[in-house]
Amino acid sequence: MKLALDGVAPKDMFLPLLQVTEGISEEFTEALKGSYELAYSNLSDEEAIPKIGQGWYADETFALAYFCILRSPDNYKKSNSNRSKHNRRLGFRCQCCRWNSRSKAWN
Numbered sequence: 438m439k440l441a442l443d444g445v446a447p448k449d450m451f452l453p454l455l456q457v458t459e460g461i462s463e464e465f466t467e468a469l470k471g472s473y474e475l476a477y478s479n480l481s482d483e484e485a486i487p488k489i490g491q492g493w494y495a496d497e498t499f500a501l502a503y504f505c506i507l508r509s510p511d512n513y514k515k516s517n518s519n520r521s522k523h524n525r526r527l528g529f530r531c532q533c534c535r536w537n538s539r540s541k542a543w544n
Contacts, residue, residue, distance in 0.1 A: 446510060448510070455469060455470070464496045467496075468490070468499065469496075471500060472503045476503075476508050477507070482508060486501065
């Protein structure tokens with residue numbers, strides 16, 4: 438959050454995020470690296486998002502949110518929509534970025 442508030446572009450957040458979070462767990466570090474790599478891969482959102490996970494664990498939730506903002510850094514609605522479409526296909530909503538577009542509020 439601090440990086441975003443400081444005006445750091447999502448693509449430039451990777452190394453600072455890696456430095457700060459390294460050591461939390463191997464899974465978290467791998468999820469962060471994976472989300473960055475997938476965001477800059479040739480895979481479509483529909484192909485890439487399932488590779489990150491479903492968002493049931495902190496590392497997956499963080500990685501999904503970071504992936505989505507990397508893919509659409511200037512369009513929050515689109516980045517959130519991409520993740521939401523994936524979740525609806527699976528029949529659930531992950532806990533990250535639960536934005537209600539009707540009420541314009543977080544759920």
